[in-house]
Amino acid sequence: MSLGRVMETGLSGLYAAAAQLSTASQNISNAGVDGYNRQSVVLAANEPQSQGRFFLGTGVSVETVRRVYDAFTDQQLRDAKADATYFETLKSLTGQVDAALSSDDSSALPGIQGLFSKFSALAASPTSAAARQLVVSNANSMIDRFASLQERLDSIRRGVEDGIGAAVSEINSLGSQLANVNALVRQSAVGPGRTPAADLLDQRDALVSKISGLINTTVAYASDGSATVTVANGFTLVDGNASSPIAAVADPDDPTRKVIAFTVGNTTTYPPDGDVSGGRIGALLQVRSELLDYADGQLGRLAVSLTTAVNAQNRRGADQNLAGGQNLFVDQTDLGSPIGSLRNNPNSTIDISARVADASQLTGLDYRLDFDGSAWRITDSDGRSVTPTITTPGGGDPATYYSFEGVQLALTGTASAGDRFTLRPTAGKASDIALNPAIQSDPKKIAASAVVTASVTSAPVGSPSSSISATSVSDLSKVKGATYDFFFNGTDWFARRDGKVLVPVTGSGPFTFEGLSVTVGGTPASGDRFTLSVGVTGTSNTSGNGSNALALANLQSDTKAVGGTATFAEGYGQLASAAGTQAASASTGSTAQNALVLQLKSQQQAISGVNLDEEAASLLRFQQAYQASSKVIATAGRLFDSILQIN
């Protein structure tokens, strides 16, 4: 035994206490850092030295600085936080939509009620110029409400699209940071018996947690401490010190919106619906497909049903100058063309146009049209398969007509297998409503009076081989249009109004459709065509009659006006309460999730968090250990001195 060993043993204690003091101060200074896991020094007694018959201890050494950490609790907290971000985003967006739809200031409801109450007032005083002007001004304020509501929804949608792009850049930036940290973690673990640096592991975990707050994430840890992160059900974002970015690109099926895509080499893959979920991106995609698309479609459906019904009724009446009524609003029955997928075969010549066949049967949903090589498959946005009625009138008309749920598609040309179209029949129609300029400038043209009698005349188109021998109006209340196209395809006679093909009128006649009766003379040949015009007769001296204004006002109580099941007000109420339900459930989910996060965080912090009182006690303890070890060294020194004084 030597005094030198006593000194060395004391010194090892001094070093150990210094390491402990240093770790306690690290804990104290990082107490407020999010994601910091407290550290503790693991000490071990040094190997004893043999003294022949016995062993003597050689002091203490620092084995490692351990991160106090529980992987399971940490993962639970990370998942809960990701869900909390998801709910927070959902709550904020659904709350905006809910506020826009249901607050009295922006709701479309007062506008709708205003218009119908002015129709009612006009019915009582059909010759009053003031009553007519009030219909026009209330129609305009209803239009304003629809338009500003749609503008609000559009602006929320732009926020969603921007949010998807921003979240993707954030994921990519976090991914490359994580790859760098992974590299550092690996380096810190190189060497026999070395463990990765605790602070680097904290950085690694904080980055993983941030990524999983943005998108659904799966994490695996390698033995060297590096993390492999897979997002969106199968795309490897980070693997060791390599990261591959994801992208927000235009959806090939609908270039107006962004989707997530992965590019590996020259191949770009789009994860299927439902694979991207969770986190902020999951919430953004969900709000877009389940709330914004729904609200756009429903609000548009309300607009189209309302303008179409009012237009039809106004056309049925006679105006103050006793002329036949015209459209009160600009016609909204042309639905344009569905959006063709960018992946469609460029050699396809298919051309599709859509129009409203029956506004009260519209669903407000979106449809996807897929061609499988022989037939079109139609699926609505709820995933339901839709079976259309297919009509091919022929007789010079090249189109095939597909009718379903109030919509009629006219298809010409040839499609290739795999061609896909997206039809959003009513989306955005709420911002398209406009008053017919003729009515706007002359409210006398509002058809407040009922037509007492009407007649129908025919004119041949080209030189048909048959002729129309008699026409009459058999039921005025069923007449829906001012002009009809009446044509023969070789087997049957067809009638077409506003581009809509009515069911074929078979047999030899007289043919009756929509309250009109037509008798054909001669032998018809394929391609024979006539134009039928319905004109108002016998309205003289009746402009004091407000029956048609009354019929216009009574449209508000039509319980089949929207989707065949609801009045206009109820249709709006359904939309607002559906949005309200989503907002309420997001809000409840968010509150519950925040409570769960707090609870899990308390648990995680109970293990890994810093308690300052504990550290204060540790400081005292380690200070004493340091002082004690100093005393050992001092004692050894004095012993040396005593020995030296012997001489």
Place this chain on the structure above:
Amino acid sequence: MRVATSTIYDTANYNIQLTYSRVVRAQSELASGSRLQTAADNPGDFAQLTRVGQLLSENTQYRDASEVARNRLELEEGTLASMGNLTQRARELAVQLGNGALSTSARLSIATEADGLLKSLVSLANSQNPDGGRMFAGISPTDAPVKSFDVSGSTYWYYDGNDSPRAVQVSSTREMPTSSAGSAVFFDTATPLPGPVTDPNGNPVNDSVFATLQDLVTAAKVPAPTSVGTQVESVLGRLTKFQEQMVTERARAGAYLNEIESIQSTLEVSKLSFTVLKGELKDADLADAISRFTQQQTALEAAQKSFVRVQGLSLFNYL
């Protein structure tokens, strides 16, 4: 149990935020008086509120329309009352004329007065409503319904209005006529006047209260009072018929006015019940909101005070 220092802050922050949001919610209910501020507050109630709102809006429309109908009918009733008085006076004049022993000047003054009565009757029959519509023109709007034309020195009166009455929807099921067809009140469509005369519309000219008064004027102007007896008798008979028609019309207007009164009181009752229902769905329960506000406010203060005390507990204070 080990508690991390950060947990003290996190918990306090969470609880204070949560309680604060409840205080804000209660305060906003109190300030706005509404507990259904957006559909998310109660989607089911909101859908119902939409329906009640629609019913209230229709109720207001019917109340407005019934008010229009009431004004028109009251005016018509008053006009018919005046016309009744004028016709009664014409009757008295006819009886005077029938007495026979009248001087020429007395007969001329009867003629002058009867002519005045005729003009007043025509004017009243062409009365307008405040909104410009004609009271006795059916659904024909702005043109005078009673017009005259002259053929070989004689004046003829004809009806140029419409036979259907102007109707106003005063409840969801009741469409009420608010104007009369003059043809049924002042004319006798079963009795065409003799002679090959047709009106400018090509229809035969019917007997009317105006033609009757015209006949009275003509009879009074006859210098030799020999055949006046039969003429006066005819005039009196026809006046009775038209007076009855006018009284019937006036009674009908009165009956409609009674009906409107009862419809209006029904509308008031349903308005009240819709308003109450709307209030139940939408209005804040003030007592509940105040008690929640006070309770949450106390909880918030307690959370704040306890946090300050807890975060003051540190071992470092004693080192």
